[in-house]
Amino acid sequence: MIDFSIEPEFQAKLDWMNAFVREECETMDLLWPEMGANFETHRADARRHLKPLQDQVKAQGLWACHLGPHLGGPGYGQVKLGLMNEIIGRSSWAPTVFGTAAPDTGNAEILAMFGTPEQKQKYLGPLMDGDIVSCFSMTEPQGGADPGEFTCKATLVKNDKGEDVWEIEGEKWFSSNAKLATFLLVICVTDPDKPLTERMSMFIVPTDTPGINILRNVAIAGDRDPENGHHAHIRYEKVRVPFDHMLGERGGGFKVAQARLGGGRIHHAMRTVGICNRALEMMLERVVSRRTRGRTLGDHQMVQDKIASSIVELEAFRLLVLKTAWIIDEVEEGRLPHGSARNHIGMCKIGLVKIYHDVVGRSLELHGSLGISLDLPLAKWYGGHMSLAFADGPTDVHKSQLARAYMKKAKPVDGIFPSEHIPTRTAAALARYPNARDAK
Ligand SMILES: Cc1cc2nc3c(=O)[nH]c(=O)nc-3n(C[C@H](O)[C@H](O)[C@H](O)COP(=O)(O)OP(=O)(O)OC[C@H]3O[C@@H](n4cnc5c(N)ncnc54)[C@H](O)[C@@H]3O)c2cc1C
Known part of the structure; x- marks a missing residue:
């Protein structure tokens, strides 16, 4: 049975959130209104103001609620998350205050689901704490987000020490927050001859890796500077990452x-x-x-x-x-x-x-x-x-x-008339009950 009733304890949490988002998060929207300001971890003034608010959210047990308990979050489930997000959605700063800002939310989810213990410790921990931001680099300039058109590839090569490393080459488009991120999650073709869903693998690429060339930071409506937006056009030029920087299995990127x-x-x-x-x-x-x-x-x-x-x-x-x-x-x-x-x-x-x-x-x-x-x-x-x-x-x-x-x-109909054709159905009904409409 579908039941959207809310227990009093959770309603109290929602009431707290409602007041907090209106009073505190919407205030941050006014003080730091620039698009993307909530991702700028280097902005000392905003971060100074943000930290105590995040602490209040953590004290309420409302931090990073998109992650279930098996992924390291409190695990309220999607219905409760829906009710919470209705409140968070009022403010552009609120997702950061509550540790649920995209694209970091989705990136944290897949790190939690597919990451090795080492990957989780290095990347998921700081991401969950809100200390760093991340980027999901998938869309390509020539083919959008259609995986069948992806050409950015990763190949296994040997480094100077004779170790296997992955070398990434290609371009990505609209990689949000790449300029601010500590690491990028990049989906690359590793097995071009395999069926589409097994052709790609996902890589964790630290942003200080040589060869990551941000060609432009594309701006969208609402950004102030047309040449300093938040959506990067990136060229990966022989970017080498260690063998263990694959997230999930080889061919499991899709x-x-x-x-x-x-x-x-x-x-x-x-x-x-x-x-x-x-x-x-x-x-x-x-x-x-x-x-x-x-x-x-x-x-x-x-x-x-x-x-x-x-x-x-x-x-x-x-x-x-x-x-x-x-x-x-x-x-x-x-x-x-x-x-x-x-x-x-x-x-x-x-x-x-x-x-x-x-x-x-x-x-x-x-x-x-x-x-x-x-x-x-x-x-x-x-x-x-x-x-x-x-x-x-x-x-x-x-x-x-x-x-x-x-x-x-849907099943195609037999014959030329739709199955709801009234004359055909009436004829069938009369065939079944020939005397039904007799006067006596
Ligand atoms: C604000 C913003 C943030 C983004 N952040 C990221 C990010 O962080 N990382 C990332 O990898 N990408 C990101 N993207 C890119 C996003 O995933 C792509 O914009 C999206 O997948 C569409 O690709 P495209 O823009 O190349 O449009 P196209 O693929 O060129 O599509 C344009 C239009 O063509 C039509 N069309 C396309 N395909 C079909 C189809 N199969 N059937 C019918 N009609 C179709 C639709 O009308 C569509 O709107 C972001 C985009 C925006 C706007």
């Missing part, structure tokens, strides 16, 4: 990447609920405050349509996200088979772009010129929905996959 992306997609969806809730709150405040033609904005029916549509659509999306979280938890507990959540995760990824666009867009519209100005957060958020359309794979690919998964279950 599996590692898939394990990472599922969690990321639902976390984005959960946080989208948070940002949409905030946009809706702003919308409601605006329409009861602003007057036009002798009435409040909220007295106009077109405005009421925007409010009602936002409420209904957001509630429906929120339930989809929670149901998906519930399915993931059931799979984790072994009550549903592996893979049961796949379609629902796709639905969340597809749905989040639209709800984000619609609710934030309506709120922006109701705020008029102020809405599009940088005096309110709405214009910045509005641009964010398209980033989410691409991050963790294009939405259109998920649409295709979802449609194909459902079509696979």
Whole structure:
């Protein structure tokens, strides 16, 4: 039975989070508003302010909640995480304050799942403590995130000491936070003749390794400096890493990447609920405050349509996200088979772009010129929905996959009419009960 009721102890945690995010994390958004500032571990002023807040989160047992107990986290499960992320999603600093900022969350998950004890000690520990940031380097400039098009390769060569080392050559695109990261997780072709899902391996590459050439740090809408964004175009020029720097098995890169992306997609969806809730709150405040033609904005029916549509659509999306979280938890507990959540995760990824666009867009519209100005957060958020359309794979690919998964279950009809054809069905019903419509 699906049950989203919340125990009083956990509700108390959510209440604490709600107040804390509004008071502290949103304050950090105002003090350090630059995009990506939360990843800049070298910013002494922000870090000084951040540390005591992170300590409060740890004291509440709310740090790095995306990791289950077997992976070193508190393990609240995805439903509770969903409720928490709705609150965290309100603020751009909150994920860092709570130790759940992407891409570090997904990177920590796969290090915890596939890392050797040495890899975990060296990379996972500092990452979990929030002392360093990391980068996931997968997308390629010529082929996006389609693994069939990847050309960045790693080959086994001997170093000067005659030891086996991996040598990486190729380019990656939009490797977020590479310029700030201590290490990169790079997926490379190691076995080009194998089937697609066994062709690649994942490597841990420390960023001080010679040969990592950041060609540009590409900026996106919202970044201040077009030449100093957060998404690196990297050329790996004979980058050599020790033999033991492979994460997971040789040929297991696809599996590692898939394990990472599922969690990321639902976390984005959960946080989208948070940002949409905030946009809706702003919308409601605006329409009861602003007057036009002798009435409040909220007295106009077109405005009421925007409010009602936002409420209904957001509630429906929120339930989809929670149901998906519930399915993931059931799979984790072994009550549903592996893979049961796949379609629902796709639905969340597809749905989040639209709800984000619609609710934030309506709120922006109701705020008029102020809405599009940088005096309110709405214009910045509005641009964010398209980033989410691409991050963790294009939405259109998920649409295709979802449609194909459902079509696979559909059976073609015998004959020319659909199985719901009323005359055909009525004839069959009469054949079964020939006297049913007799007067006597
Ligand atoms: C803010 C942001 C952060 C990112 N961070 C990272 C990161 O840290 N690491 C990383 O490796 N990558 C990252 N990416 C890259 C992201 O994974 C890619 O943008 C995404 O996979 C799409 O690749 P692409 O941009 O090359 O678009 P393309 O692959 O060129 O796709 C463009 C469009 O073509 C259409 N399309 C493509 N494929 C299909 C298909 N199979 N079926 C139907 N239509 C299709 C869709 O409309 C799609 O939107 C990030 C992207 C963004 C926007």
